[in-house]
Amino acid sequence: MYKLILFIKRIAAPLLFVVIEVLAIGYYTSANSFTRARLLTLSNGVTGEVNAAFSSVGDYFGLRSENAALSRRIVELESQLATLVESPTHVRISSEEIAPYLFAEARVVKNSVFAQHNYFTINKGLRDDVEANMAVLTPEGYVAGYVIDCSERFAVCMSVANRDFTMGGKGVHNDYMGSLAWDGDDYHEVKLENIPHYADFAPGDTIVSTVSYRFPPDRVIGYVEEFTPSIDKMNSHLTVRLAADLSRLDRVLLVKYMDGEELNELQGKY
Amino acid sequence: MQRVIEYILFFVTVVLLQALLFDNLMLSGLIVPLYYVVFVVLLPVKTGRIWLLLLGTLLGAVMDISMGTAGLNTIATVAVAFLRPMIINISMGKDVVHETIPYGGAIAPNSFLLYAAIMVLTHELIFFGFESLGSHIFYTLAKVVLSSLVTVVLVTLTARLFRRIVG
Numbered sequence: 129m130y131k132l133i134l135f136i137k138r139i140a141a142p143l144l145f146v147v148i149e150v151l152a153i154g155y156y157t158s159a160n161s162f163t164r165a166r167l168l169t170l171s172n173g174v175t176g177e178v179n180a181a182f183s184s185v186g187d188y189f190g191l192r193s194e195n196a197a198l199s200r201r202i203v204e205l206e207s208q209l210a211t212l213v214e215s216p217t218h219v220r221i222s223s224e225e226i227a228p229y230l231f232a233e234a235r236v237v238k239n240s241v242f243a244q245h246n247y248f249t250i251n252k253g254l255r256d257d258v259e260a261n262m263a264v265l266t267p268e269g270y271v272a273g274y275v276i277d278c279s280e281r282f283a284v285c286m287s288v289a290n291r292d293f294t295m296g297g298k299g300v301h302n303d304y305m306g307s308l309a310w311d312g313d314d315y316h317e318v319k320l321e322n323i324p325h326y327a328d329f330a331p332g333d334t335i336v337s338t339v340s341y342r343f344p345p346d347r348v349i350g351y352v353e354e355f356t357p358s359i360d361k362m363n364s365h366l367t368v369r370l371a372a373d374l375s376r377l378d379r380v381l382l383v384k385y386m387d388g389e390e391l392n393e394l395q396g397k398y
Numbered sequence: 399m400q401r402v403i404e405y406i407l408f409f410v411t412v413v414l415l416q417a418l419l420f421d422n423l424m425l426s427g428l429i430v431p432l433y434y435v436v437f438v439v440l441l442p443v444k445t446g447r448i449w450l451l452l453l454g455t456l457l458g459a460v461m462d463i464s465m466g467t468a469g470l471n472t473i474a475t476v477a478v479a480f481l482r483p484m485i486i487n488i489s490m491g492k493d494v495v496h497e498t499i500p501y502g503g504a505i506a507p508n509s510f511l512l513y514a515a516i517m518v519l520t521h522e523l524i525f526f527g528f529e530s531l532g533s534h535i536f537y538t539l540a541k542v543v544l545s546s547l548v549t550v551v552l553v554t555l556t557a558r559l560f561r562r563i564v565g
Contacts, residue, residue, distance in 0.1 A: 141447035148472070152473045156470055159469065164467065165466065167467075171464045175417055238422065241427070245467075312530070315427075
């Protein structure tokens with residue numbers, strides 16, 4: 129009996145170690161992007177306010193460049209508006225239907241770019257009608273990520289620099305489509321995969337979003353750096369330099385596609 | 399257990415420093431200090447193996463929730479907590495017997511440095527190894543080495559301060 133107790137005492141620690149590690153590794157390998165976002169949402173309840181306070185400290189230093197970006201954006205939108213006002217009546221009538229996209233603004237209170245699964249937190253949540261699958265764009269309209277989970281006052285968004293991130297992208301000049309993925313290396317660059325080998329892409333070409341239940345179409349994702357034709361001619365890929373600087377996200381635009389749920393439901397059937 | 403209140407305060411401080419300061423620094427992709435391991439490094443020398451494992455799990459789980467890493471921090475921290483008695487043996491040997499905190503007193507500064515370096519390096523190696531799962535091997539190794547370097551400096555500074563306050 130004494131020997132047995134001695135034996136249990138000796139193996140208790142290694143046994144406990146193995147049990148905890150097996151559980152932790154099991155949890156880690158089975159976790160998906162939603163699990164991770166859930167954990168961040170949970171911790172935002174405690175640290176969200178403090179992070180928001182910290183991020184507001186630097187506000188005044190960016191005002192100058194923010195104003196410049198804002199006026200550039202106004203010029204852009206004004207010129208779009210001008211063409212719309214001058215267009216024939218029947219075009220105007222059709223554009224007066226209920227807008228399929230709703231826009232809102234938010235601020236990033238916590239961000240990360242150096243992990244393999246990067247997320248950022250914004251200061252709007254359920255009480256501001258933020259919901260999962262809303263697109264997140266920079267003020268210039270560049271793709272930055274999408275909302276994945278919300279708490280009452282905050283929302284966790286998956287950054288483009290996340291190995292689980294995926295969306296459709298196409299060349300603005302030739303409409304060749306591919307699927308976008310990040311390989312976990314450099315947060316400035318993503319890959320656009322499954323491009324036909326005969327597609328004509330040159331460095332500097334603009335890549336924009338395709339219609340999806342998350343993203344509005346024709347939003348700039350980035351610019352082609354390199355076209356890599358595959359050996360078997362089946363799926364070539366593009367290296368794309370992101371237009372958005374993910375490490376400096378501050379003000380962002382939230383975009384809700386009113387018909388997104390319907391589209392997702394219909395596509396999910398097939 | 400000695401100095402329970404001091405260690406509870408230390409735990410809270412370490413967690414807050416990691417969550418609010420080091421996780422928001424974003425200096426470079428190669429320097430990602432996992433500073434919070436300092437808590438396991440500075441636990442009393444005579445801490446039992448079961449206690450080490452339980453406290454390591456608690457610390458890892460709290461960091462997992464804070465960083466949204468789903469188990470990654472727990473895997474690395476529990477492993478370091480389990481290996482700690484062995485690492486103390488290798489790096490400090492008999493110097494450590496009469497000390498309560500594994501820093502200062504009869505422990506030579508170089509022994510502590512070796513101890514802290516092995517602890518931190520093991521921790522970051524497991525963390526970033528699991529995170530990258532074998533891809534980008536050289537980049538990951540560079541990340542482990544540089545992050546560990548910064549973390550060891552931070553751990554040593556904390557140890558000096560901790561020794562002065564807790565004694």
